[in-house]
Amino acid sequence: MTDLAPQELRVLVAVERERSFTAAAAALGMTQSAVSHAVRAGERKLGAVLFERGRGGATPTAAGTRVVAQARQVLRLLELMRAEARESEPDRVAGPVRIAAFRSIAAQLLPAVLARLAERHPELSPQVRIVRELGRGTAGEVADGHADLGLATMDGTTTRPGLVAVPLFAEGYALAHPVGHPAPRTLPLVDWDENCGSYTRSWWKQQDWIPQATINVADDTVVLSLVAQGIGMAIMPRLALLGAPDGLAVTDLGPEPPSRLVGYVSTPALARTAAVRAVIRELRAVPLPVGLTAARPAAGS
Amino acid sequence: MTDLAPQELRVLVAVERERSFTAAAAALGMTQSAVSHAVRAGERKLGAVLFERGRGGATPTAAGTRVVAQARQVLRLLELMRAEARESEPDRVAGPVRIAAFRSIAAQLLPAVLARLAERHPELSPQVRIVRELGRGTAGEVADGHADLGLATMDGTTTRPGLVAVPLFAEGYALAHPVGHPAPRTLPLVDWDENCGSYTRSWWKQQDWIPQATINVADDTVVLSLVAQGIGMAIMPRLALLGAPDGLAVTDLGPEPPSRLVGYVSTPALARTAAVRAVIRELRAVPLPVGLTAARPAAGS
DNA sequence: AGTCTTCCATGAACGCCGTTCATGGAACGC
DNA sequence: GCGTTCCATGAACGGCGTTCATGGAAGACT
Structure with a gap:
């Protein structure tokens, strides 16, 4: 493994400060030999000479000085991490019908959908969330409970368990x-x-x-x-x-x-609610912008 | 020892991302058992529950989310350390620089910035991530270790500890x-x-x-x-x-x-790197699009 | 209700790695 | 030359991270 362990970082910082393996060892409660081994291991992992050795002790090289500066930052962050772990804070959630969509379909298709919804269901309060369609994408928003319905791309091979995925467009x-x-x-x-x-x-x-x-x-x-x-x-x-x-x-x-295929993603339970069904209905009924065509029903997913 | 090893940090980051011990194990090439042990060890060392376990997988606690953000930063610094060790010219502007920005400034200002960077530092590889400027926004991306530099709105009252925030525009x-x-x-x-x-x-x-x-x-x-x-x-x-x-x-x-005020957000360590300094330089130098004016230097934040 | 599947938990075993102990080479001072 | 101080190196040992095997809990399906 090429990452330096926290203790190795401490050794580097102490040697740079003390300008001596022996003194660093004493300050850390270790043997000189352990310090020597640790510095050597660090140099091997990083692929650079960090200290010039001499009769009078050890002098950091230019690379050693830079590395030690970073090492100090890492150790400080690890310290902060311990402090952060011990704090506690509350959480929150809420929304009527929450739609997650990637940007282009939100901009080009969703306005017409929302207009139809506002006309037919004036008391529905849609909330639209734009999500990058990368990694977990909008399906991830649904799976994570952030959205009731996601407009997602689908490649027909990966079906996420617990979710309903229906292609609508190409x-x-x-x-x-x-x-x-x-x-x-x-x-x-x-x-x-x-x-x-x-x-x-x-x-x-x-x-x-x-x-x-x-x-x-x-x-x-x-x-x-x-x-x-x-x-x-x-x-x-x-x-x-x-x-x-x-x-x-x-x-x-x-x-x-x-x-690419584009469709909707929801959970079985949410897909049965009236709000989500209304959105799905409008998605199927809305006139399509240039660039989108209705997907073949036999796409089989 | 109470410090988490780099591999343990990777496990925490992967579990938070995947929301599953099993999926994280697969992503890291480990067994589920190793992940379970590592998370347990981490929780023991930090003295806090980092993930709620359930039928559907694992959900980070509030403490877990914060710890994982710090873990990402540590891993990023260890990466930079390797780069610094090998660098014969520490001021060379090359490699990835991760910029988080909200959409409108990315669309209207960033193209000119990226063009200037490409011209002056052809070996720099900027990665741009669009984030909504809501809640934690782009500053949260920096704090979470997802970005080296954030273009953020700032209201002059909330200064996030550990980050550098400099207003540039109104x-x-x-x-x-x-x-x-x-x-x-x-x-x-x-x-x-x-x-x-x-x-x-x-x-x-x-x-x-x-x-x-x-x-x-x-x-x-x-x-x-x-x-x-x-x-x-x-x-x-x-x-x-x-x-x-x-x-x-x-x-x-x-x-x-x-x-609203718009500026950049970074960490002290990252703001000193040659890559981030180059981006900041260009942000200050670039001609402003209509709608943006240079912020007064005496804004005092 | 019973069965199956999927999730994370836990203990034992094993191999790797950090550390100590022992020793050695180099440089310097007396 | 001898003694001291510096870091280097190898062998041994114990701690720890990981795997393998197994088990408990929860949910879905029949």
Whole structure:
């Protein structure tokens, strides 16, 4: 293991302070030999000489000085951790019908859904929460009890136990690049963290023109701002490209572009409530924006 | 010994993330039993219950959440220590720098900052994470060890221990409403969750024309979509209104509109690294978008 | 109610690693 | 040359993290 243990950090700090293995050992209640071993182990783990040894004791190298500064910070944080563990604080929760959605579908589909809900169910109080569709995503929000219903992407292979997942739509991907650029595919890639589902990665691996990402950005609107300003190109789902900033152009990705399935996620119990059923009803009934098509019912999940 | 070893810290972080001993074990390549032992050892050492165990897995306690945040920071510092040990040029601006920002500043200011960074420090690899500026916001990301630098709103009264907070800009608010509406102030209010800082609430209470919110929305771009489609009006910070959708108009809020301070947040240790210093330098140097003005240096926080 | 599955808990065994003990090499002073 | 002080190194030992095996609790399903 390459991490230094807290005791090893203490040894380094003491040697730097005392300028002597022997004195450090005495200060720590250890033997000189143990200190020598510990320093050696630290140097091996970090791959650098931390102290110059001499007749007069030990002098920290430049690297040793920097490492010891960090070591002091770590030890202080470990101290704070003990203090934090002993404090106690309360918690909280609440909400009528809580919807978790990723940004582009919230911006492009949800307004129409909310309008219909307000018209048909004026006493319903929807709360919308935007979540990045990465890792646990909106399904995680539902699983964690933060949302009653999640609008999620689904790749048809991973079904989370205890949750209901129903695909509703399909959404394709396109290339975003600066307007008028003669060869957008030569630009650096501005990569978006949510481009990591199985539905994009397999297609991605077959494209030899896609360079290594130079900038990683977590938010799709920031990706689009960067692209519109000429920083690079990006491969994005179509909903995210609606209402894109000036300076940004969109082109197709060829005859078989990647696409992703989008649907809703809830728990069996919550999916039976009137509020959640009303939201689902409107999701099925609402006119779809450009970029979304109704998913085939035989998708089988 | 009462200090948690790095591997024990990793176990705590993984359990908090996965909400399951079994899943954390799989993620770390360990057995569930080892995870159980490690969590138990950690709890014993710290003298607190860090996770509530249940049928559905493990939920962090309040103390557990705080401890895990510190654990992430420790692990990050140990990582930096390895880098510092090998670095022959400690002031070289290279490697990852993790920036947390709220959406509108990320979209409107960060592209220019990232462009300058790419030009001056091509070996720097910025990672941007969008976080809602609500509750703990971007400062929470820094405190939790998820980010090296946060672009945050600051109200000048709450200083978080262990963090450095420096105001840089001031941002005013405006009224957003559907284009051509004869009396926008009579529309229902589409409230935005982030409109709850002390800098807006005191002004808010003096405005007798603002109705009770009928829709609460978490994401500002969704608020703007709803407003553009005639659902209601909204009171929003000016950066959020840049690049707004068609159908949306912006009017002033009178002679003394509310405004908020925006600046950077980091930890003392991270703020000294070359990468973070480079980002801060560019934040100060970059031309400001409409809606942002440089904050007065005598703001005193 | 009974059975199965999934969750975390616990004890014994084992191997790794930090520390001590013993010893040695190098440099310096007398 | 001898003594002292410095850090280095190897063997032995005990503590500790991890695995294996097993068990209890809770929930779902029949």
